[in-house]
Amino acid sequence: MSIGSLFLQLFLGLALLTGLAEPDPDPLQDFCVADAKSPFFLNGAPCLNPSLALSSHFTTSALTKPGNTKANPFGYNVTYLTLANLPGINTMGLTMSRQDLAPNGLNPLHSHPRASEVTICLQGALLVGFVDTSNRLFTQQLGPGDAFVFPRGLVHYVYNLDSRNALAISGFSSQNPGTQIASRAAFVSNPLIPDEVLEKAFQISKNDVAKIRKNLGG
Numbered sequence: 001m002s003i004g005s006l007f008l009q010l011f012l013g014l015a016l017l018t019g020l021a022e023p024d025p026d027p028l029q030d031f032c033v034a035d036a037k038s039p040f041f042l043n044g045a046p047c048l049n050p051s052l053a054l055s056s057h058f059t060t061s062a063l064t065k066p067g068n069t070k071a072n073p074f075g076y077n078v079t080y081l082t083l084a085n086l087p088g089i090n091t092m093g094l095t096m097s098r099q100d101l102a103p104n105g106l107n108p109l110h111s112h113p114r115a116s117e118v119t120i121c122l123q124g125a126l127l128v129g130f131v132d133t134s135n136r137l138f139t140q141q142l143g144p145g146d147a148f149v150f151p152r153g154l155v156h157y158v159y160n161l162d163s164r165n166a167l168a169i170s171g172f173s174s175q176n177p178g179t180q181i182a183s184r185a186a187f188v189s190n191p192l193i194p195d196e197v198l199e200k201a202f203q204i205s206k207n208d209v210a211k212i213r214k215n216l217g218g
């Protein structure tokens, strides 16, 4: 094989790989503060006229307050930066969140279809894990300052082993990662997945299906 064709193969291989791992589309301007009043639906949000952009569009205190971990049976709460509380993230290809966990609180099995996530533990003892498409579990225990990365789209969880509240901050590779909670998607979708489908899928009885739905508030 000639050097030229070797380079061509390498180039095409890299182009394919980077193409498959594409983040949000690149912005075509310095910034595009989300215009909350625009009537249009776009991929992202339409831009406010740049001459109307303010410093306040690029700052937020949304992550200063802990979320309410008692509003759900799992004992966790995730607060995201969004176009609503930080319009300056529009088209930047990223967002952040804070994750509050009660003692032994769980951020249950879930996935983000549009983003990889890197989480740093600030407080608590966090047992984290994700499962890849061959069903292999990658798991780690994190203390304050430790970080972990969850690949895009893979099912993962965060559990607080500590008897005190825990706090973690996450960065995401999309302005709109999306979150799908596995148990809720399966058992309390709207409308509901037929019982017989769940009975077969999980090898459980009709009573089990009803019980899990009830436990999840369905």
Ligand SMILES: *[C@@H]1O[C@H](CO)[C@@H](O)[C@H](O)[C@H]1NC(C)=O
Residues within 6 Å of the ligand: 066, 067, 068, 069, 070, 071, 072, 076, 077, 078
């Ligand atoms: C998180 O807390 C907010 C209030 O701080 C509450 O409105 C919301 O329902 C909570 N989310 C969950 C998943 O419990």
